[in-house]
Amino acid sequence: xxxxxxxxxxxxGLKVTLxxxxxxxxxxxxxxxxxxxxxxxxxxxxxxxxxxTKFDRFDQVFGAHFxxxxxxxxxxxxxxPEEWLRRQVELGLSEEEKARIEALGGWDKLMETLRQRLxxxxxxxxxxxxxxxxxxxxxxxxxxYNPEGVRIGQQGSRHRRAVKVWxxxxxxxxxxxxxxxxxxxxxxxxxxxxxxxxxxxxxLDLDDTIRSTARNAGMxxxxxxxxRHNSVKVLLFLxxxxxxxxxxxxxxxxxxxxxxxxxxxxxxxxxxxxxxGLWKDNRRRYNQRMPTLDxxxxxxADYKLIFVGDATMSPYEISYPGGSVExxxxxxxxxxxxxxxxxxxxSVWLNPEPVQRWDYTPSIQMLRELMDQRMFPLTVSGLEEGxxxxx
Amino acid sequence: MxxxxxxxxxxxxxxxxxxxxxxxxxxxxxPILIKxxxxxxxxxxxxxVALSLGLPLxxxxxxxxxxxxxxxxxxxxxxxxxxxxxxxERVHDIANYIVKGALWEAFDSEVKPxxxxxxxxxxxxxxxxxxLRELDRMEFFVYETRELVKATHRPIIIITSNNEKxxxxxxxxxxxxxxxxxxxxxxxxxxxxVHHPGLKKQLLSEALNAFYQLRDTPGLKKKPSTSxxxxxxxxxxxxxxxxxxxxxxxxxxxxxxxxxxxxxxEQDVHLFEQLIFLNRRDAR
Numbered sequence: 001x002x003x004x005x006x007x008x009x010x011x012x013g014l015k016v017t018l019x020x021x022x023x024x025x026x027x028x029x030x031x032x033x034x035x036x037x038x039x040x041x042x043x044x045x046x047x048x049x050x051x052x053t054k055f056d057r058f059d060q061v062f063g064a065h066f067x068x069x070x071x072x073x074x075x076x077x078x079x080x081p082e083e084w085l086r087r088q089v090e091l092g093l094s095e096e097e098k099a100r101i102e103a104l105g106g107w108d109k110l111m112e113t114l115r116q117r118l119x120x121x122x123x124x125x126x127x128x129x130x131x132x133x134x135x136x137x138x139x140x141x142x143x144x145y146n147p148e149g150v151r152i153g154q155q156g157s158r159h160r161r162a163v164k165v166w167x168x169x170x171x172x173x174x175x176x177x178x179x180x181x182x183x184x185x186x187x188x189x190x191x192x193x194x195x196x197x198x199x200x201x202x203x204l205d206l207d208d209t210i211r212s213t214a215r216n217a218g219m220x221x222x223x224x225x226x227x228r229h230n231s232v233k234v235l236l237f238l239x240x241x242x243x244x245x246x247x248x249x250x251x252x253x254x255x256x257x258x259x260x261x262x263x264x265x266x267x268x269x270x271x272x273x274x275x276x277g278l279w280k281d282n283r284r285r286y287n288q289r290m291p292t293l294d295x296x297x298x299x300x301a302d303y304k305l306i307f308v309g310d311a312t313m314s315p316y317e318i319s320y321p322g323g324s325v326e327x328x329x330x331x332x333x334x335x336x337x338x339x340x341x342x343x344x345x346x347s348v349w350l351n352p353e354p355v356q357r358w359d360y361t362p363s364i365q366m367l368r369e370l371m372d373q374r375m376f377p378l379t380v381s382g383l384e385e386g387x388x389x390x391x
Numbered sequence: 392m393x394x395x396x397x398x399x400x401x402x403x404x405x406x407x408x409x410x411x412x413x414x415x416x417x418x419x420x421x422p423i424l425i426k427x428x429x430x431x432x433x434x435x436x437x438x439x440v441a442l443s444l445g446l447p448l449x450x451x452x453x454x455x456x457x458x459x460x461x462x463x464x465x466x467x468x469x470x471x472x473x474x475x476x477x478x479x480e481r482v483h484d485i486a487n488y489i490v491k492g493a494l495w496e497a498f499d500s501e502v503k504p505x506x507x508x509x510x511x512x513x514x515x516x517x518x519x520x521x522x523l524r525e526l527d528r529m530e531f532f533v534y535e536t537r538e539l540v541k542a543t544h545r546p547i548i549i550i551t552s553n554n555e556k557x558x559x560x561x562x563x564x565x566x567x568x569x570x571x572x573x574x575x576x577x578x579x580x581x582x583x584x585v586h587h588p589g590l591k592k593q594l595l596s597e598a599l600n601a602f603y604q605l606r607d608t609p610g611l612k613k614k615p616s617t618s619x620x621x622x623x624x625x626x627x628x629x630x631x632x633x634x635x636x637x638x639x640x641x642x643x644x645x646x647x648x649x650x651x652x653x654x655x656x657e658q659d660v661h662l663f664e665q666l667i668f669l670n671r672r673d674a675r
Contacts, residue, residue, distance in 0.1 A: 017564055027415045042411035050563035052426060052570035204469060220476045222469065227456070260556070 005065050009048065012061045016048045023047050037066065145212040234258065235299055235344065236267040237274065239309030240282055242325075247352035250378055251308055254350070266299060272313040273333035273367075274340060275324055292336060295345050304390045305340060305347035308378065311367045312353060318366050337370050347371070348386040352378040403432065403439040404574075404582045406586035412569035413440060413549075415446035422526050424563070426552050427571030430616025433551040435506035440547065447500060449546075451493035452509045459521030462494040463531050463540075485538050486515075494525060495540055503544040512555040527565055574617060586621050587628065597637040598624055599600065601647045605654070608663060615653040623652040 002025070009016045024047040027033070033040040041062060049058045208223035215221075236258060238251060258265055268278035268290065277289035316323035318333045327363045341347055349371045351364065358364045358375075374389055376382040397413045399405035405413070413436075416423035425433045439506045441448035451462055460641070467488045474482040481487045489500070497506040511519060525531045529542035552565065553556065574582060576599055583595055602623070605616050615623075627637075632650045636648055 015560065020564055023419065023421065023567075026419055030418045032415050032418055034412070038407070039411055042408040043415055046408070046412035046415060046569050050424070050558075050560075050566065050568040055570065128427045220472055222472075 005061075007057070008061050008065055012057055014049060014054055014057060014061070020048050048173070060377075068105055071385060105205045222245050231264075232262060233264040233299075233303045234262045234266070235295075235303045235305045236265060236271050237278070237305070237309075238267060238312075239307075240269045242272065243310055243312050244352075247310060247378070250352050254308065254378065254383075268295065270309075271315050271324075271326060272309070273324070274307075274336045275327075275329045275333055276331070276336065292340070296339065301343055301345070303344055305373075306345035306386075306390075307347070307349040309351065310353045311349065311364045311375070312361050313363045315362045315366060318363060318370075334366075334370060337367070341370070346390050347374065349375040350378045350382065350386060351375055396494065397440050397443055400439045400443045402585055403435060404578060404585060405436075405439075406572075407577065409436075412567050416549075416567040417444075417547050419567075420529075420547075421527070422548040422550055422551040422566045424550045424552065424558075424566040424568045426569070428573055428614070428616055429553060430618040431571040431573060432617065433571060434507065434509055435486075436551075437505055437509075439547065441505040444505070444547075446503055446505050446547070448505045448507065449493050449497040449500070450507045450509065453511055453514045455513050455515075457514045457518070457640075458512075459518055459525075460492075462492040463525065464492050464495055464533060465490045466535050470570055483599060489533065489535060494531075497546045498529065498542040500538055500544065500546070504546045506548045507548045508548065508550045511550050511555060512552040512558070516556055519558050523561060523565065526562075553615055573606075579617070579620070582617060583621065583624060587624055588625070590628070591634070593634045594627070594637065595624075597634055598627065601637055602653070605647070605650075605663075607665060611654075611659050611662070612657075613654075613656050613659065615655075619653050619655075622650060626652055 004020075006021050008015060024044055027043055027047060028040075033043045034102070044062070045055065045058055049055060073277060205223045205225040205227055208225070209221065210221055211223040238255070238256070244251070255267070268280060269282060270278055272294060276292050278292055278295060279289050281288060313325075314323070318337075319324065321330055321332050322328050323332060352362070353361070355377050358368070364375070374379065374386070376386040376389075397405070397417065412423055415421075417440075427433055427434060437450070438448060440446075450624060466485075467490055471482060471485070471488045493506065493508075497504045526548065529545050530539060532539050579599060580595060583590065583599070586604070598620075602615065602620050605611075632648055650660070650663075654663060
């Protein structure tokens with residue numbers, strides 16, 4: 001039973017490990033869960049899930065597993081009267097769609113397939129494209145989008161049980177917080193650390209102490225130095241809008257990782273390609289632009305420049321004056337890119353597009369050439385490679 | 392109360408899930424990792440566990456400069472160097488210069504102790520990794536004196552985190568985890584009851600009402616938490632604010648009295664005033 005539960009959790013994408021599972025079994029051996037399901041739920045959650053954003057997913061699996069266990073005691077779905085199903089279908093389908101049911105071999109065939117699958121399936125199910133459940137593309141289930149679909153459940157729940165803790169799913173809105181997965185990125189960004197000593201004297205400087213003690217004819221002369229800090233300065237240019245919408249999430253992760261890793265981080269937004277203006281606040285991008293020249297003058301050449309963008313656009317946006325999709329640019333994007341690259345010799349471009357597609361997009365190739373091939377995929381390994389180039 | 396089982400104390404209301412996590416950690420001798428919004432009583436939990444089980448409490452508060460080694464021990468080389476200059480006798484034994492850290496103190500304890508590692512996320516991102524073996528085996532090696540320090544009794548370790556940094560998976564695997572959720576109204580009134588026994592029912596329900604309304608205001612930078620609510624009620628009691636003042640101060644129409652105890656950010660106060668202004672205008 002529990003082994004199955006363990007694998008269900010792993011299938012649901014929870015990173016439950018064997019030692020954790022063994023810990024849970026130890027705890028059960030020690031009689032910690034007593035005989036109540038609720039206590040078992042709390043115990044297993046605290047032993048197996050270490051991230052509150054995953055509680056929701058755990059609740060779903062727990063609910064599914066235990067409802068599965070309950071259905072073993074005689075609550076089979078295949079008791080649903082056929083008339084009821086038929087009525088649901090008639091309510092839910094237009095004439096045209098009903099005609100399309102014929103595509104599956106007609107009503108009888110559909111019902112037979114349904115019956116057969118009900119027999120094969122013993123548990124609540126969500127997602128996927130075969131089993132009966134919610135949110136999938138199988139013809140059977142609820143909230144799906146197969147036009148030939150048969151709605152099951154959802155309406156009047158036949159067995160309305162008391163709401164259980166895990167079915168309340170209190171942690172729903174915590175799921176998918178931004179912090180997710182930033183740890184890997186932070187570790188990759190750490191490569192770009194350059195320590196320098198600044199601030200108050202804090203640590204013993206052993207070498208200097210020995211030297212001055214020796215000079216002092218053996219009388220101790222203690223020397224202190226300030227602690228080391230990461231002194232790397234980073235300019236981050238982020239592409240926003242348009243085709244970048246697909247990559248918002250990974251960019252947000254990168255941004256939040258970079259923010260906590262670098263004390264001296266300046267960021268600016270651009271769209272598709274860099275031109276004469278950049279902005280810091282997307283809501284005020286039209287009236288609060290900062291001239292790119294000012295950026296170049298303000299931040300010294302020892303800043304490391306990181307572009308983040310998919311570099312996917314029309315080649316004209318890079319090579320021709322007036323090529324920008326948003327405004328009339330007097331100079332082509334390539335000129336501005338060259339200006340920036342001349343000012344900041346240490347620079348890379350991080351591209352969230354998969355590497356396989358790079359060769360098929362002319363604008364990516366152009367920017368890669370401009371960047372002297374210093375374009376890297378926005379993955380943890382790409383990030384590490386890029387950081388090495390920046391050092 | 393069953394022996395060795397934590398079930399909250401007179402001053403501390405523990406929810407069922409919290410009890411399950413704490414008792415699992417206590418029984419199996421594993422660290423308990425507590426996360427949650429600030430002000431939900433994470434740090435207090437350790438004190439209360441120690442109190443309710445009658446065990447000594449050791450505390451280790453983590454700062455951004457804390458190194459894992461400092462929790463084990465530190466070798467005070469500077470003091471030894473100085474002593475050698477002055478020709479003191481104790482200089483010959485290196486053990487005189489080993490300063491025990493919080494973890495060592497806890498390992499040395501005669502009875503099973505409670506060890507609080509507070510705000511572990513404040514330290515460097517690698518900090519938890521440096522403590523893996525120590526927390527797992529409850530032992531470490533002192534290189535200077537070549538001695539192995541082993542826990543006489545596995546301490547009950549309670550670790551708190553504010554989620555400022557993500558913790559490494561290897562570390563998480565070794566802990567029991569609990570996320571202290573913000574208490575619902577029923578739990579909250581029992582918490583207030585514990586701190587201010589005999590509080591007038593009406594005042595309490597009005598105060599909680601105003602409090603939850605305030606918390607629901609969208610866009611607050613810092614939502615008021617349990618500890619702030621308790622402070623606020625203390626103020627209300629000290630000033631003997633009548634119930635009517637709270638009710639008249641339906642937070643949609645006016646700022647509740649002593650709002651400074653609840654809203655600690657001038658932008659929040661400003662936002663709140665604007666909302667009240669809008670509501671008043673709509674009501675007209």
